[in-house]
Amino acid sequence: MNKQLISKPVIENIYENIKNKINNKSIKLSIIIVGNRQDSLTYVNIKKKKCSELGISCEIYNYNENVSERYIIDKINEFNEDFSVNGIMVQLPLPKYLNQLNILSKISIDKDVDGLHPHNLGLIMMNKEPIYYPCTPLGCIKLLEYYNITIEKQNIVFVGSGMVNLPLSVMLLNKKVGSITLCNENTENIKENVIIIDIGINRDLNNKLCGDVDYDDVIDKVKYITPVPGGVGPMTVCMLINNLIKNI
Numbered sequence: 001m002n003k004q005l006i007s008k009p010v011i012e013n014i015y016e017n018i019k020n021k022i023n024n025k026s027i028k029l030s031i032i033i034v035g036n037r038q039d040s041l042t043y044v045n046i047k048k049k050k051c052s053e054l055g056i057s058c059e060i061y062n063y064n065e066n067v068s069e070r071y072i073i074d075k076i077n078e079f080n081e082d083f084s085v086n087g088i089m090v091q092l093p094l095p096k097y098l099n100q101l102n103i104l105s106k107i108s109i110d111k112d113v114d115g116l117h118p119h120n121l122g123l124i125m126m127n128k129e130p131i132y133y134p135c136t137p138l139g140c141i142k143l144l145e146y147y148n149i150t151i152e153k154q155n156i157v158f159v160g161s162g163m164v165n166l167p168l169s170v171m172l173l174n175k176k177v178g179s180i181t182l183c184n185e186n187t188e189n190i191k192e193n194v195i196i197i198d199i200g201i202n203r204d205l206n207n208k209l210c211g212d213v214d215y216d217d218v219i220d221k222v223k224y225i226t227p228v229p230g231g232v233g234p235m236t237v238c239m240l241i242n243n244l245i246k247n248i
Contacts, residue, residue, distance in 0.1 A: 003219065005197070005226045007139075010146040011238040018054065021245050028057040029113070029244055030079045032072060033091040034098065035065045039201065040091050050237050056244070065095050072098070073106050080108040087113035087244040092163060113243040116163065124167055127174045132243045137168035139235030140197050141175075143226065149195060153178040157194075159187055159212070164199055190218060196225040199232045 029051055033044050044060055051058035061075060072090075079085045088111045094100050101118065109119045115134035123130040144151060155178050158165045169180050190196075200212030211228030219225065226232055 003222060003224050004230075005143055005147055005149075005195075005224050006230055007143060007226075007232070007234045007238075008230065010143055011234055014142075014238050014242060015054070018241060018245055021248065022054060022056070024055070025248055026057070026084070027055075027245060027248060028059065028085050029087045029089070030085050031058065031060045031089050031091060032063070032075060033060060034063045034067055034072070034094055037093075040093075044091050046233075047237055047240060050241060054241065056241070069098050069103065072103055076103070076106045080106075080111065085111065086248065087111050087240075089114040089240070092116075110247070113240055115167075115243065121167055124170050124174075132246070133171070133239075134163070134167050135239040135243065136164045136199060136232060136236045137171050139232055139239045140168055140199070141171060142239070143197070143232070143235055144195075147224070149224070152176050155179050155181070157181045157183055159183045190221065192221040193223045195223050197232065198226050198228055201228060201233060 029047075031044055031047065033040055048058040048060060063072070076088060076090075079088045088107050090103055090107070092100065094103065104112075104116050105118050107117055109117050109131055112120055112132055113135075115121075115130065115132040115138070120130035120132055121134070124133070141151075151172060152175065156169075156172055158169055158180065160183075165182070169182070173180060196213055196218065198211035198213045198215075202210050202212065204210045209229050211226075211231075213225070215225065215227070
């Protein structure tokens with residue numbers, strides 16, 4: 001039995017629909033990134049590459065860590081007013097001296113294709129449909145749906161919190177899961193025969209991409225697991241582009 005929840009067949013279907021909807025239309029995504037974190041640069045380049053494959057213009061604005069918050073906000077306002085820009089995203093995390101909430105809240109909610117504006121997140125908290133769902137949580141749910149994994153009345157455990165787990169936990173609660181438990185990195189044991197969605201991305205001692213879960217250690221104990229790479233990461237990029245073309 002194949003235990004891997006691979007994203008490739010899921011995104012192939014979605015990208016076919018995206019291509020049909022784009023149909024030579026002019027679409028532009030503007031991405032702001034601050035600093036030179038290698039993981040952030042990698043993510044941004046993956047998004048740009050996928051946009052290029054689809055004929056979407058993707059402009060990356062990379063600023064040094066001494067850039068002022070005011071300058072970033074002015075740039076966002078410029079994108080907000082530019083009718084040629086369909087979507088705006090700020091690559092996270094930002095350096096700590098910048099007010100992440102303040103910056104994200106300046107993105108027009110109609111161009112918030114990452115789904116991280118407080119307005120969109122607030123609607124999710126109220127069990128209302130936002131203009132855009134956040135990409136990684138939405139990707140996780142689409143992955144489960146594709147593999148016909150029922151989440152109603154199931155017990156779901158999250159390890160960690162933050163920009164993915166908190167909105168995802170609420171989105172799942174809105175789908176009437178049984179219960180949700182929030183754990184942290186000090187949680188030691190894993191129950192057998194569970195489904196693991198690994199949203200982490202790291203490099204092991206051999207510089208090989210891996211997730212937060214010790215894949216080799218748990219593969220014989222789980223029911224299903226997302227591989228890294230090839231699991232949630234491509235789903236996130238796919239959801240971003242799907243959000244981008246949603247209203248064209």
